[in-house]
Amino acid sequence: MIIAQISDLHIGFAGKGEVCKNSARLKQVVDALNTLQRQPDLVIATGDLVEHGQDWAYRVLKNELKQIKSPVYFAFGNHDNRKAFLKIFPHFPLIDGFLQYTIEDYAVRIIVLDTLKEGQHGGSFCQTRTDWLDAKLAEQPERPTVIAMHHPPIRTGIGWLTAKPGDKWVKRLHDVISRYDNVEHIFAGHIHRSIFKSFAGATISVTQAIAPQTKLELADIDPHIPDGRGLLVESRPGFCLHYWNGDDMTTHSAQAPCGKTLLHYDKKYAYVVRHTLDLDH
Numbered sequence: 001m002i003i004a005q006i007s008d009l010h011i012g013f014a015g016k017g018e019v020c021k022n023s024a025r026l027k028q029v030v031d032a033l034n035t036l037q038r039q040p041d042l043v044i045a046t047g048d049l050v051e052h053g054q055d056w057a058y059r060v061l062k063n064e065l066k067q068i069k070s071p072v073y074f075a076f077g078n079h080d081n082r083k084a085f086l087k088i089f090p091h092f093p094l095i096d097g098f099l100q101y102t103i104e105d106y107a108v109r110i111i112v113l114d115t116l117k118e119g120q121h122g123g124s125f126c127q128t129r130t131d132w133l134d135a136k137l138a139e140q141p142e143r144p145t146v147i148a149m150h151h152p153p154i155r156t157g158i159g160w161l162t163a164k165p166g167d168k169w170v171k172r173l174h175d176v177i178s179r180y181d182n183v184e185h186i187f188a189g190h191i192h193r194s195i196f197k198s199f200a201g202a203t204i205s206v207t208q209a210i211a212p213q214t215k216l217e218l219a220d221i222d223p224h225i226p227d228g229r230g231l232l233v234e235s236r237p238g239f240c241l242h243y244w245n246g247d248d249m250t251t252h253s254a255q256a257p258c259g260k261t262l263l264h265y266d267k268k269y270a271y272v273v274r275h276t277l278d279l280d281h
């Protein structure tokens with residue numbers, strides 16, 4: 001089973017009717033996905049789907065995603081707006097006002113969480129959402145499960161894009177997830193960088209953005225003293241392929257376009273594959 005993860009699309013950044021570079025970047029990733037010999041079983045877009053929560057931007061997004069061959073699922077990020085999203089994607093029902101649901105049709109069970117508090121940049125996970133997650137995990141405690149959400153509940157080392165371990169929403173997630181040992185992996189976004197870490201007994205991977213990536217800089221930041229550092233950098237759009245082999249999950253991080261092919265697996269270079277597999281000894 002393959003899950004393609006895209007995140008932080010920020011469609012509509014340029015304004016209504018304007019040419020949006022993030023749309024072009026999304027197309028590059030969609031093209032990369034469409035050229036894979038083995039197509040993903042599904043695609044999950046983990047939030048910041050649009051830039052300003054505008055319904056016209058969700059409509060643009062819906063059109064752009066038509067090029068994806070696999071079913072597409074969504075989580076909300078801090079740039080999203082529940083009401084505007086539902087106007088364009090009405091078949092995604094909210095539960096208790098939140099976009100939380102499970103995907104049950106595949107070898108791995110997927111639980112999508114909603115960490116959005118409208119008007120706030122950082123993550124949020126209230127008791128209502130926590131209770132729902134607990135109940136869902138309790139339903140199938142043996143089945144391999146992954147969780148997809150926008151905000152990673154981890155300290156990243158990037159001082160302006162990080163959660164704090166003392167945050168209530170982080171504690172709630174930690175307490176619930178650590179009680180279940182079938183949570184194989186947590187997919188997140190929001191940081192616009194590729195990050196890997198353990199959290200509550202699971203591995204968490206943060207995928208690169210469709211929009212430009214965050215500059216890698218781990219120096220402390222003072223929110224009151226702008227020191228001229230880079231915040232965002234020119235970069236290719238990224239995505240992840242999460243590969244479930246029946247026993248465990250492997251995460252591959254990639255950027256699009258993938259680059260010109262230098263070596264093909266044809267008759268001339270078939271030996272490369274055999275050599276690599278140590279079959280010619």
Ligand SMILES: [Fe+2]
Pocket residue numbers: 008009010048077190191192209
């Ligand atoms: Fe984002």
Ligand SMILES: [Fe+2]
Pocket residue numbers: 048077078079150189190191
């Ligand atoms: Fe975000």
